[in-house]
Amino acid sequence: MKEKVAAVEAKMIPIYIMGKKYDVPESLTIMKAMEYAGYKYIRGCGCRGGVCGACSTVYRRPNDYKIYTGLACQTVVEPEMYLTQLPFYPALRATYDFAELTGEPEQIFELYPELFRCVACNACTKVCPMDVEVMDYIAALKRGDIKAAAQISFDCIQCGLCASRCMGELPQYHIAQLARRLNGAYLTPRAEHLKTMVANIEAGRYTECLGKLKASDEENLKKLYTAREMEPASAGEDWTPKENTCL
Amino acid sequence: MPYPQELKELIKIVESTRAERVERKKKNEEVPFLSLDERKEMLNNHPDFKEEGRRPLKVGPSKNYRIAHEMCNLLEARSRVNPDDIDLSKIDYETDVLVIGGGGAGTAAALLAQEQGAKVIIATKLRHGDANTMMAEGGIQAATKGHKDSPYYHYLDVMGGGHFNNVPELVEKLVTEAPDVIKWLESLGCNFSKFPDGTLHTIHGGGTSRKRMHYAADITGAEMMRTIRDEARNRIADIKVIEFSPAVELLLNEKGHCAGAVLYNMETEEYFIIKAKSVVMATGGSGRLHIQGFMTTNHYGATADGIVMGYRAGVPVCFLHTVQYHPTGIVFPEQAEGILITEKFRGSGANLVNIDGQQFVNEREPRDVEAASIIKECIGRGKGIPTPTGKMGIWLDSPMIDMLSGEGTVEREFPGKFILYKRFGIDISKDPMLIYPTLHYQNGGLEFKNTGETKVPGLYVAGEVGGGIHGENRLMGNSLLDIMVFGRIAGKSATIYAREKANGSKLSLEHVVRYNKEVAEAGIEPEKVAPMLLPDYTSSSTKARQYTTRYLGTMRTFK
Ligand SMILES: Cc1cc2nc3c(=O)[nH]c(=O)nc-3n(C[C@H](O)[C@H](O)[C@H](O)COP(=O)(O)OP(=O)(O)OC[C@H]3O[C@@H](n4cnc5c(N)ncnc54)[C@H](O)[C@@H]3O)c2cc1C
Ligand code: SF4
Ligand code: SF4
Ligand code: FES
Numbered sequence: 001m002k003e004k005v006a007a008v009e010a011k012m013i014p015i016y017i018m019g020k021k022y023d024v025p026e027s028l029t030i031m032k033a034m035e036y037a038g039y040k041y042i043r044g045c046g047c048r049g050g051v052c053g054a055c056s057t058v059y060r061r062p063n064d065y066k067i068y069t070g071l072a073c074q075t076v077v078e079p080e081m082y083l084t085q086l087p088f089y090p091a092l093r094a095t096y097d098f099a100e101l102t103g104e105p106e107q108i109f110e111l112y113p114e115l116f117r118c119v120a121c122n123a124c125t126k127v128c129p130m131d132v133e134v135m136d137y138i139a140a141l142k143r144g145d146i147k148a149a150a151q152i153s154f155d156c157i158q159c160g161l162c163a164s165r166c167m168g169e170l171p172q173y174h175i176a177q178l179a180r181r182l183n184g185a186y187l188t189p190r191a192e193h194l195k196t197m198v199a200n201i202e203a204g205r206y207t208e209c210l211g212k213l214k215a216s217d218e219e220n221l222k223k224l225y226t227a228r229e230m231e232p233a234s235a236g237e238d239w240t241p242k243e244n245t246c247l
Numbered sequence: 248m249p250y251p252q253e254l255k256e257l258i259k260i261v262e263s264t265r266a267e268r269v270e271r272k273k274k275n276e277e278v279p280f281l282s283l284d285e286r287k288e289m290l291n292n293h294p295d296f297k298e299e300g301r302r303p304l305k306v307g308p309s310k311n312y313r314i315a316h317e318m319c320n321l322l323e324a325r326s327r328v329n330p331d332d333i334d335l336s337k338i339d340y341e342t343d344v345l346v347i348g349g350g351g352a353g354t355a356a357a358l359l360a361q362e363q364g365a366k367v368i369i370a371t372k373l374r375h376g377d378a379n380t381m382m383a384e385g386g387i388q389a390a391t392k393g394h395k396d397s398p399y400y401h402y403l404d405v406m407g408g409g410h411f412n413n414v415p416e417l418v419e420k421l422v423t424e425a426p427d428v429i430k431w432l433e434s435l436g437c438n439f440s441k442f443p444d445g446t447l448h449t450i451h452g453g454g455t456s457r458k459r460m461h462y463a464a465d466i467t468g469a470e471m472m473r474t475i476r477d478e479a480r481n482r483i484a485d486i487k488v489i490e491f492s493p494a495v496e497l498l499l500n501e502k503g504h505c506a507g508a509v510l511y512n513m514e515t516e517e518y519f520i521i522k523a524k525s526v527v528m529a530t531g532g533s534g535r536l537h538i539q540g541f542m543t544t545n546h547y548g549a550t551a552d553g554i555v556m557g558y559r560a561g562v563p564v565c566f567l568h569t570v571q572y573h574p575t576g577i578v579f580p581e582q583a584e585g586i587l588i589t590e591k592f593r594g595s596g597a598n599l600v601n602i603d604g605q606q607f608v609n610e611r612e613p614r615d616v617e618a619a620s621i622i623k624e625c626i627g628r629g630k631g632i633p634t635p636t637g638k639m640g641i642w643l644d645s646p647m648i649d650m651l652s653g654e655g656t657v658e659r660e661f662p663g664k665f666i667l668y669k670r671f672g673i674d675i676s677k678d679p680m681l682i683y684p685t686l687h688y689q690n691g692g693l694e695f696k697n698t699g700e701t702k703v704p705g706l707y708v709a710g711e712v713g714g715g716i717h718g719e720n721r722l723m724g725n726s727l728l729d730i731m732v733f734g735r736i737a738g739k740s741a742t743i744y745a746r747e748k749a750n751g752s753k754l755s756l757e758h759v760v761r762y763n764k765e766v767a768e769a770g771i772e773p774e775k776v777a778p779m780l781l782p783d784y785t786s787s788s789t790k791a792r793q794y795t796t797r798y799l800g801t802m803r804t805f806k
Contacts, residue, residue, distance in 0.1 A: 027248055027580075027581055027582065028581075028582065029582045032582070032784075035784040035785065035786075036786055036789075037789070038785055038786070038789040038793070040781070040783075040784075040785065041547070041781075042491060042513050042514055042781075043374075043491065043514075045373075045547045046373055046374065046377035046381070046546055046547055046548075047377065047381055047382050047546045047547070048546065048547055048586075049382055049544070049546075049583075049586045049587075050663070050667055051381055051382055051466065051469055051663065052374075052376070052377050052381050052382070052469075052546070054373070054374060054377055074582075074667070074670060075670075076248075076582055076670075076671075088374070093480065095480065095481050095483055096481055097481065098435065098436065098478060098481060130666070131666065150438065154438070154464065154466075155466070155662060155663070157469070158473065177473060177477050178477075180436065180438055180470075180474075181435065181436025181437075181474060181477060182436060183436070183438060184433065184435075184436035184437050184438040184439075184474070185433065185434055185435065185436035186436075188438070188441060188445065189441075189443075189444060189445030190433060190434075190445055191391070191429075191430075191433065191441065191445045191446060191447045192444075192445060192446070193391055193392050193393065193446060193447070194391050194426055194429055194430050194433065194447065195430070196393055197390070197391050197392070197393050197426040198426045198427050198430055200393060201398065201423055201426060201427070205397075206397055206398045206399055206423070209397075209399045210398060210399060210402060210419055210422070210423065213399065213402050213403065213406075213415075214415045214416075214419055218411050221403070221406055221407075221411055222283065222407075222411065224403055225403050225404075225406065225407040225411075226283065228400065228403060228404075228456040229456065230456050231395065231451070231456065231457045231458055232275060233275065233277075233451060233594075233596075233611075234275055235458070237442075237446070238394075239395060240394055240395050241395055245399070246397050246399035246400075247393065247394070247395070247396075247397050
């Protein structure tokens with residue numbers, strides 16, 4: 001048996017939550033540290049895993065004039081940090097009838113004319129906890145390149161931090177959301193095999209097979225299950241099974 | 248926290264066997280799958296098979312059903328509201344369809360209800376979209392490639408994964424509606440990963456016979472959720488969203504039909520009455536109950552509220568005797584504890600490796616079998632890796648992926664996890680991850696039919712709060728699918744009910760009065776209240792100093 005890994009003793013460090021001092025274990029995230037200190041979240045907490053954007057937090061380090069930002073569920077506490085939770089940052093969102101859109105850049109310009117107020121200060125990019133190149137996607141949209149904007153903004157979790165720091169007062173993440181939807185629906189080819197499959201199902205192609213399975217007893221189901229032909233992990237797109245029952 | 252020196256030493260053992268494992272993978276030489284009998288044997292190591300982990304329910308329509316203590320505690324609790332204190336003649340909101348829960352199932356239901364002509368209110372506990380749906384990474388299943396796959400094979404896989412106990416009507420709906428759901432999402436602008444000609448990328452998941460998992464990089468759920476949420480926001484004239492206002496009790500009418508709910512504004516602590524012609528329950532799962540002390544992947548509000556409310560209103564529960572533990576949750580560093588490492592890592596070639604650097608299980612077994620194998624390796628065989636925080640883990644050898652598919656693959660294909668670990672000073676394209684099973688999914692829930700309806704007229708169910716589709720064990724990618732399939736169905740059915748069948752005028756909480764009485768008669772301590780709404784992470788030392796605060800379950804109260 002290998003020797004045990006030595007247990008790590010948690011060292012306590014002081015942090016300032018909205019100006020008040022608390023001692024918390026040094027290895028915790030800001031979110032867990034605040035809970036440790038006795039806070040109970042209502043707002044400002046969602047996934048606890050860095051994907052929902054609910055927990056934007058703003059902090060300073062001692063003797064450092066800079067404002068730092070991050071996600072409370074992802075950022076580890078530092079000694080003497082001063083921190084504040086941001087309730088959600090208000091930003092204007094346009095409403096539109098998506099089915100009426102077609103993916104022309106002008107449609108974005110019309111819905112979000114403030115796009116052209118961007119002064120290219122790059123504050124948004126610096127503040128983004130997801131390392132999204134925010135200014136770049138805004139710049140891409142100004143050029144009318146929706147596809148590029150959709151790709152660059154893909155990891156955006158809509159935390160609102162970029163909007164909170166924007167000189168031009170843009171709601172960047174709302175604009176990016178529209179860009180991604182336009183890209184997904186209108187600028188990327190739709191899947192042909194999907195259309196075919198839906199049509200085949202509607203035409204009743206699999207109804208009989210499924211009916212038989214549904215009526216099968218457990219024994220028979222188990223037999224069929226065990227005998228399934230498995231698509232090999234390394235198979236290419238064009239792989240076809242030898243057995244073609246119900247294809 | 249980066250890996251301490253002791254763990255770095257252990258990683259050297261993993262590295263020493265890596266080249267050889269990569270070679271085997273390239274040649275398609277895999278650890279053989281367990282037979283059905285061997286799987287059964289392995290499952291004895293699964294937490295579901297610890298009889299001391301559960302007990303028979305003492306009250307309600309599924310009395311005597313043996314389920315987890317943590318779930319029993321909630322179902323055996325009395326209501327948060329005192330029915331005598333609530334004035335049901337004062338109605339704060341009125342609508343056609345009330346959707347409880349703003350995750351994937353709830354939002355899909357709202358969209359379809361609106362399309363059928365209903366006015367909709369979504370009442371949700373946190374923000375719209377703060378939900379397990381947002382967190383799903385790996386993908387969504389659907390048989391979309393007719394040259395090799397069909398609903399037939401999908402059906403077989405679902406049944407096999409669920410130990411052949413799934414409700415056949417539900418599975419049939421799931422697999423036949425699946426391609427249409429993907430098509431719907433595509434038309435709404437969801438960016439699934441595709442080849443340049445529009446062909447969807449698909450990969451394997453645990454227990455699939457065909458590569459049928461569609462994905463949007465490694466944030467599939469977020470991409471789906473933000474797309475449909477955006478669409479719901481565009482229909483603001485018909486779909487109202489009330490955030491931070493969980494439902495705490497259903498309202499029935501004098502005929503016993505569902506007719507609304509009591510909402511609780513968590514910030515102002517006010518209660519509100521919503522009257523509705525029909526109700527869709529879509530409150531998601533229960534990971535935050537931390538069943539058997541396990542860590543969890545679930546979001547902050549996953550506390551089984553819908554089950555509590557539905558059960559009190561008379562809907563039986565099913566399949567709650569099984570709970571899904573995801574095989575691979577982060578066990579170190581501690582800050583990220585419980586967070587899910589998607590199955591896609593294994594699908595892309597990463598081995599599970601013990602302290603000796605040996606692979607001990609095929610990485611594509613169904614989830615419960617996979618989780619049981621990991622637990623057995625750690626506890627039964629003593630081959631786990633001890634972590635600095637006193638837990639056990641197994642290596643998930645992510646650097647293999649770059650060796651198999653080219654340098655940069657891990658960073659490109661798993662950007663979310665790559666950044667997460669980077670923040671803690673760990674490069675997962677060079678070092679493996681330490682994982683252990685984590686509480687992930689509520690296999691069971693409220694009983695419902697393939698129309699979404701329940702035993703209580705006017706009450707519909709969609710998503711993780713319902714039970715039966717996945718039998719005793721869900722396969723990856725079938726939940727994102729089920730919430731869309733049954734969310735849409737529930738939205739439609741609830742609207743038709745609202746239009747054609749809803750009748751009755753007087754709101755009532757009589758069922759709660761009866762339930763509270765049943766709880767009291769069963770001799771259950773009066774301290775317990777439910778739904779829980781939010782988990783309680785206050786440390787015991789802090790609690791000890793909160794002299795003026797009394798805890799009722801997890802709720803702080805001054806009474
Ligand atoms: C980390 C993670 C990864 C996953 N990966 C995958 C995957 O790759 N593929 C897959 O198919 N599945 C996956 N799943 C499972 C899947 O995401 C969920 O089962 C599914 O999204 C549940 O959807 P839902 O709409 O039923 O519930 P949720 O999306 O959880 O939504 C429930 C909503 O109800 C609200 N709510 C709760 N209680 C109340 C109340 N009392 N009143 C009002 N509102 C309330 C919540 O706040 C939430 O908004 C994953 C789950 C997790 C946690
Ligand atoms: S782009 Fe803006 S909203 Fe999106 S994650 Fe970055 S800072 Fe947050
Ligand atoms: S912060 Fe605003 S103004 Fe500055 S670069 Fe970003 S979008 Fe432009
Ligand atoms: S709680 Fe979701 S990003 Fe932090």
